[in-house]
Amino acid sequence: MDGKFGFFLIMCLFLMITACGCISEKTADNTYAKSPDAGLKTIGGLYRFDLSNTISTPLFSDEGSVIRIFHPEDIMNLGYYVSSNFSLGLVTIPPGKGTPPHRLMNTSEMIFVTGGTALIKTPGSATEVNTGDAVLIREGTLQSVYNNKSGDLVYLTSTEPVYDPQNEVLETELPVEARNDEKDSSGGAGGIIVTDLSEGIEWDYDSGTLIYTIFNAELMADRHPDLPVDYSLAYAELIPGGRIDENTLLGASELIYVVSGSICLNSSGGIEICADEGQAVYVPSDCPKSYRNSGNKNAVILSYVDPSWKPEITVMR
Numbered sequence: 226m227d228g229k230f231g232f233f234l235i236m237c238l239f240l241m242i243t244a245c246g247c248i249s250e251k252t253a254d255n256t257y258a259k260s261p262d263a264g265l266k267t268i269g270g271l272y273r274f275d276l277s278n279t280i281s282t283p284l285f286s287d288e289g290s291v292i293r294i295f296h297p298e299d300i301m302n303l304g305y306y307v308s309s310n311f312s313l314g315l316v317t318i319p320p321g322k323g324t325p326p327h328r329l330m331n332t333s334e335m336i337f338v339t340g341g342t343a344l345i346k347t348p349g350s351a352t353e354v355n356t357g358d359a360v361l362i363r364e365g366t367l368q369s370v371y372n373n374k375s376g377d378l379v380y381l382t383s384t385e386p387v388y389d390p391q392n393e394v395l396e397t398e399l400p401v402e403a404r405n406d407e408k409d410s411s412g413g414a415g416g417i418i419v420t421d422l423s424e425g426i427e428w429d430y431d432s433g434t435l436i437y438t439i440f441n442a443e444l445m446a447d448r449h450p451d452l453p454v455d456y457s458l459a460y461a462e463l464i465p466g467g468r469i470d471e472n473t474l475l476g477a478s479e480l481i482y483v484v485s486g487s488i489c490l491n492s493s494g495g496i497e498i499c500a501d502e503g504q505a506v507y508v509p510s511d512c513p514k515s516y517r518n519s520g521n522k523n524a525v526i527l528s529y530v531d532p533s534w535k536p537e538i539t540v541m542r
Contacts, residue, residue: 271490271498271514272300272507285325289318289378294505295480296387308510309478309531311385311456315503316370318343318378323371326396329364332384333453335440336360336370337527339484341378344371347417358421359439363453366416367396381482383529385454418449422460433467433518436460441533456531463488463518463526471515471542479508479530481516486524491515513542 266273274294281290292315293299297307318324323344336343336359343354345362346369354360362368372378418440425437426444437460438444442452461469463486471491481490482505489499490506493513500506508514518524528534 266498267305268496268498270509270512271492271496272305273498273500274505274507284316284318285327288322288324289316289372291316291382294381294482295507298387300507306509307478307507309456309480309507310387311383311529311531312387313381313383313480313482313505313529314388316378316380316382318370318372320372320375320377324369326367326369328367328394328396329362329384330392330394331364332386332388332392333364334362335383335385335454335458336362336380337439337458338378338380340380341372341376342374343378343380344373345369345417346371350417352417352419354419355421358419359458360420361418361440361449361452361454363416368417381527383456383458385456385531418452424448425460430469432470433464434469434516435462436528438534441535443533443535455533456529457533459528459530459534461526461528463516463524465518465521465523467524468517469515471513473513473540473542474508474510474530474534475538475540476510477530477532477534477538478510479528481506481508482527482529484525484527486518486522487520488516488524488526489519491517 266275281292283289284291293312294315295313297309297312300307336354338354338356338358340356342356343360345352345354345360348367370380420439422437422439425439426441428436428438430436439458439460440449440452440454441457441459442449442454444457445452481488481500483500483502485502487499487501489497490508491497491514498506499519
């Protein structure tokens with residue numbers, strides 16, 4: 226075979242592959258591949274995590290449980306490249322339980338409450354955080370999350386850099402008075418920032434979808450100076466049939482967690498992957514995709530974009 230012709234043939238094959246889906250270090254085919262350890266299914270370059278196949282571990286011995294939903298290491302261990310630098314877990318704390326006083330060193334923590342009420346204690350303060358509220362806890366802040374209500378407390382916890390048990394430092398008790406170095410520069414007490422949807426940036430796509438930016442260092446610098454995260458969190462609600470048309474995030478990956486309802490994502494080449502409540506889908510950077518509510522009730526999703534989302538990296542078709 227002539228060398229030039231061989232090179233031409235290889236390039237044609239590459240272009241055909243990229244037209245059918247997203248490319249990663251290891252390309253997934255159009256059939257499901259399942260990992261019993263990570264609860265991971267791949268199709269067309271998208272990754273879906275199933276809580277039914279993930280492992281629940283005790284939270285600080287017997288204070289509740291935590292499910293590791295997304296950790297880049299889980300995907301990379303299967304041979305796929307992941308660019309994200311955060312991890313996501315689902316925590317359940319029963320009534321009368323709570324995490325002991327501890328610090329996350331070199332790691333900030335973002336909490337989104339999906340059920341119940343969290344009582345977050347820091348030096349000199351105790352703040353109730355309700356369902357649908359979000360909290361950002363600065364790295365090194367002494368904290369405890371407690372459930373003082375009658376039902377289970379359930380929340381998503383994301384950490385950047387990715388969670389590492391070696392960064393967790395336990396302490397015996399919370400001091401009564403807050404130290405000056407644990408005051409939040411935006412005015413929050415004890416190194417935490419609490420927000421809800423009413424304080425977010427609203428985006429109405431006029432397609433049955435309403436989006437609120439919750440935490441984004443670039444877009445919310447006036448509200449939260451020096452926000453210590455390089456990824457962003459947004460909340461979206463889609464009515465039945467609601468959609469977000471095909472878009473590509475240039476240089477940024479996206480993790481979508483379904484809080485309630487169900488959605489379907491369509492990648493290029495007509496490939497579809499659907500997710501129900503409690504499932505998450507990871508979309509690699511530079512991957513064209515669209516979303517739609519495939520159910521008969523409103524769907525609520527959270528979108529974690531790394532690095533932080535901004536309009537100029539978004540290409541709408």
